[in-house]
Amino acid sequence: MxxxxxxxxxxxxxxxxxxxxxxxxxxxxxxxxxxxxxxxxxxxxxxxxxxxxxxxxxxxxxxxxxxxxxxxxxxxxxxxxxxxxxxxxxxxxxxxxxxxxxxxxxxxxLGNLQPSQMTTKPVAPRNPETKEELNARLRRLITAAPVMLFMKGDPNTPKCGFSRQIVNILNEHNADYRTFDILEDEAVRQGLKEFSDWPTYPQLYVNGDLVGGLDIVKEMVDSGELQSLLPKKQSLEDRLKRLINEADIMVFMKGSKDSPKCGFSRQTMDILKETGLPFSTFDILADEEVRQGLKTFSDWPTYPQVYVKGSLIGGLDIIKELKELGELTSSLKGES
Incomplete structure (x- = not known):
């Protein structure tokens, strides 16, 4: 690659x-x-x-x-x-x-590539993956997220009844989890059986440790153990509250502090940097859920949005107005 x-x-x-x-x-x-x-x-x-x-x-x-x-x-x-x-x-x-x-x-x-036109990539000879290399890859995969489910298909289109049932259980528990489709990788499909000494799929891992398959998960549901084991998906409202309180001054913008991706964000960064006050930013282009959700949450339709101690100050126009009035620094400190 x-x-x-x-x-x-x-x-x-x-x-x-x-x-x-x-x-x-x-x-x-x-x-x-x-x-x-x-x-x-x-x-x-x-x-x-x-x-x-x-x-x-x-x-x-x-x-x-x-x-x-x-x-x-x-x-x-x-x-x-x-x-x-x-x-x-x-x-x-x-x-x-x-x-x-x-x-x-x-x-x-479609004839897009004629033999005489083909640009062939230089392909280095590949040796078969050794057991040690495969095991290292498996370790990376099972720890790719706090909860990893190895299944047939994906959550939207499970390809076997067992996978469908375990996905339903995880969704019912509002679990925050990631999946890997073992049908797309035969080496992982066969290697994981030996790696974890578990012969069937799906397989559920929490913090890199095997929990088990569907039967074990069902038993844990009945005993009440699963509820406390799985990290929960945070509601959008809770997530937004956490984000706007991550720093005393939080700016939701297009791009980053040092690399704004729109003129309004760039102007806001220039003004805030002039104050010498520390602030943090969040790139709304990298998260569509936050981008759309924050508009409704704060009843403010545009970006950037500037928050001080969890409360919305406003966008670029408000920041400019506060600067002209000489009130920007005190507002950003939460003093007015």
Whole structure:
């Protein structure tokens, strides 16, 4: 997988004539790490030798991200002949893999790649994954999130009754969990059985430790143990309350403090930095749920939004007005 270093690097790499799969990721997003493993496995497929896999850190390369309207990580963009032909927003492993194979096949069928035109990736010879390497990958996977479910399919489309039942149980308990589709990775499917000494699926892990399969989970439901074991999904309202109180001065904006992604956010940063007061920011482009939810929560339709000790001060116009009145610093300190 090629990691894009700059806009010029991206432009040059996109001269590849075959299918290009672009993974816009964020270092802090655990689900992006899971997808990276998926792409590394796809690269091993000899039938996909002409597919180029790229990864771009969305926050580090906002110009490229904006070009493809990337609002959250992970986002997967499919390019053919330099043009976008498809996309997947979010962690939908099955859909992502199916679209890779579909567009790779269409490229050949539609004659987009003539043998004389094909840009073949230099493929280094790969040795089979050793047991130690597989076990290391399995350890990374089972700890990719506090609660990991290895199942057939995904939560939206379980591919067996047992997987469907355990997903229903986790959802009923409002559990905050991630999943891995073992049908997409035969090495993981077989290796995890031996690694955890558990022969069937689904398999549920909490903090890297195997809890068990469906029968064990059902027993824990009956005994009341499961409720206390699983971390719960935070309601949007609770999450927003936590976010606006993360610092005495919190700014919800497009981009980051040092890399604003719109003129209003940039002006707000310039004004706040002049005060010399410490403040924190949250990039609403990286989280659509927060972006939409905060508008309703605070009854304020635009960004940026500035909060002081959990209370909304306002947007850029209010900040400018407070500055002109000489009241900005005292307002940001919560003194007025």
């Amino acid at each position: 090629i990691t894009i270093q700059s806009t010029d690097h991206f432009i040059e790499t996109c001269k590849h004539l075959g299918l290009i799969v672009v993974h816009f990721y964020a270092d802090w997003a655990e689900q992006c790490k899971v997808l990276k493993n998926v792409f590394e496995e796809l690269e091993k497929d000899s039938g996909l030798n002409h597919v180029l896999f790229l990864e771009i850190e969305a926050e580090t390369h906002p110009t490229i991200a904006a070009q493809y309207k990337v609002l959250a990580a992970p986002t997967i963009i499919y390019l053919m002949g330099g043009k976008q032909v498809d996309r997947v927003d979010g962690v939908y492993t099955r859909e992502i893999v199916e679209k890779v194979r579909l567009h790779a096949a269409l490229a050949d069928d």
